[in-house]
Amino acid sequence: MANPSLLILAGDGIGPEVMAEVKRIIGWFGEKRGVTFDVSEDLVGGAAYDAHGKPLADETMAKAQEVDAVLLGAVGGPKYDVLDFSVKPERGLLRLRKEMDLYANLRPAQCFDALADFSSLKREIVAGLDIMIVRELTSGVYFGEPRGIFPDNEGGRFGVNTQRYTTEEIRRVARSAFELARRRNNRVCSMEKANVMESGILWREEVQWVHDNEYPDVELSHMYADNGAMQLVRWPRQFDVIVTDNLFGDILSDCAAMLTGSLGMLPSASLGAPMANGRPKALYEPVHGSAPDIAGQGKANPIACILSFAMALRYSFDMGEEATRLEKAVETVLADGVRTADLMGPEGGTPVSTSGMGDAVLAALD
Numbered sequence: 001m002a003n004p005s006l007l008i009l010a011g012d013g014i015g016p017e018v019m020a021e022v023k024r025i026i027g028w029f030g031e032k033r034g035v036t037f038d039v040s041e042d043l044v045g046g047a048a049y050d051a052h053g054k055p056l057a058d059e060t061m062a063k064a065q066e067v068d069a070v071l072l073g074a075v076g077g078p079k080y081d082v083l084d085f086s087v088k089p090e091r092g093l094l095r096l097r098k099e100m101d102l103y104a105n106l107r108p109a110q111c112f113d114a115l116a117d118f119s120s121l122k123r124e125i126v127a128g129l130d131i132m133i134v135r136e137l138t139s140g141v142y143f144g145e146p147r148g149i150f151p152d153n154e155g156g157r158f159g160v161n162t163q164r165y166t167t168e169e170i171r172r173v174a175r176s177a178f179e180l181a182r183r184r185n186n187r188v189c190s191m192e193k194a195n196v197m198e199s200g201i202l203w204r205e206e207v208q209w210v211h212d213n214e215y216p217d218v219e220l221s222h223m224y225a226d227n228g229a230m231q232l233v234r235w236p237r238q239f240d241v242i243v244t245d246n247l248f249g250d251i252l253s254d255c256a257a258m259l260t261g262s263l264g265m266l267p268s269a270s271l272g273a274p275m276a277n278g279r280p281k282a283l284y285e286p287v288h289g290s291a292p293d294i295a296g297q298g299k300a301n302p303i304a305c306i307l308s309f310a311m312a313l314r315y316s317f318d319m320g321e322e323a324t325r326l327e328k329a330v331e332t333v334l335a336d337g338v339r340t341a342d343l344m345g346p347e348g349g350t351p352v353s354t355s356g357m358g359d360a361v362l363a364a365l366d
């Protein structure tokens with residue numbers, strides 16, 4: 001069988017720096033575990049614009065559609081602020097998400113024990129936390145028509161956005177959540193505002209339909225999203241998989257992420273429909289951006305990008321065991337007190353560099 005294929009788009013700023021550590025880890029898996037990938041590399045964002053005047057070349061887009069998974073670093077930077085909106089680095093990433101139709105955005109919120117004191121919540125509330133928020137990514141109020149700012153009859157203006165979801169849009173993201181739940185702890189909590197929004201009523205009915213007809217073995221509960229926000233900070237460990245729409249998911253996933261500490265730790269995945277080989281279309285990327293303030297200084301924490309690769313191992317390549325091996329290595333390194341600058345508490349200490357963190361993870365893998 002052909003090796004699984006991986007397209008690496010390192011991008012801008014700290015993107016190439018954190019990706020360099022992932023490439024070493026990919027090398028380790030090939031050498032030590034006999035797990036090899038067909039890896040290709042290309043440009044995205046400002047790097048692509050500098051090379052050929054577009055934030056994502058058509059050939060790169062075509063390649064992304066063919067591979068089993070895309071791994072992206074970060075895009076953007078102050079140098080590109082002057083560019084026209086149509087060629088801004090972010091447009092490269094948006095094009096990937098849109099044309100690959102990546103409708104399920106997976107944002108884990110996992111608390112590593114060694115970092116529990118970094119949370120804005122008490123250790124006893126976040127220790128052991130491991131939840132997954134599935135956010136619908138391609139529809140809802142960010143895309144619905146009509147939208148715009150219009151003049152009213154009294155000489156003022158009004159703004160309009162439309163929350164619109166179809167049955168199929170809800171069902172497909174619900175399926176992603178139930179599939180995930182089966183690989184985890186078999187529990188899904190769906191969040192909307194069915195009490196005040198018709199689109200919320202439909203959301204609740206359709207998620208329930210998918211459950212009853214296709215995933216009756218998974219435990220399903222429903223919660224109003226505002227209560228969900230309260231519960232996330234009150235007692236986050238009550239949740240396992242949360243599925244919600246684009247707007248609520250944007251807010252709830254950022255909120256959940258901060259329960260666990262630094263931006264430099266947070267991975268993500270965006271999944272689409274299954275391809276001919278059964279694997280979902282997939283893009284993996286750290287949540288953070290290109291961090292221009294620390295780019296080029298070897299200070300960036302590569303863990304978010306490393307954990308994004310671990311998600312690729314699990315969700316695209318069905319290598320859950322290898323994914324766990326990598327996550328355990330990260331956990332060991334953190335438990336040993338290895339810290340990049342973003343993970344230093346007020347007590348201080350000496351931070352390791354980006355490659356120093358990569359060295360430590362490789363050593364822990366060995």
Ligand code: NAI
Nearest residue numbers: 074075076077263264288289290291292293294300301342
């Ligand atoms: P950012 O995530 O790049 O940085 C925010 C803060 O977190 C900075 O102080 C940065 O140094 C720190 N930080 C981020 N990642 C880190 C890491 N791995 N290790 C240590 N510290 C880290 O967000 P910001 O500053 O709002 O945006 C900077 C640029 O990145 C902009 O051009 C923005 O458009 C772009 N961006 C790109 C994203 C992407 O590629 N998915 C997402 C967010 C922003």
Ligand code: MG
Nearest residue numbers: 249250251254
């Ligand atoms: Mg957000």
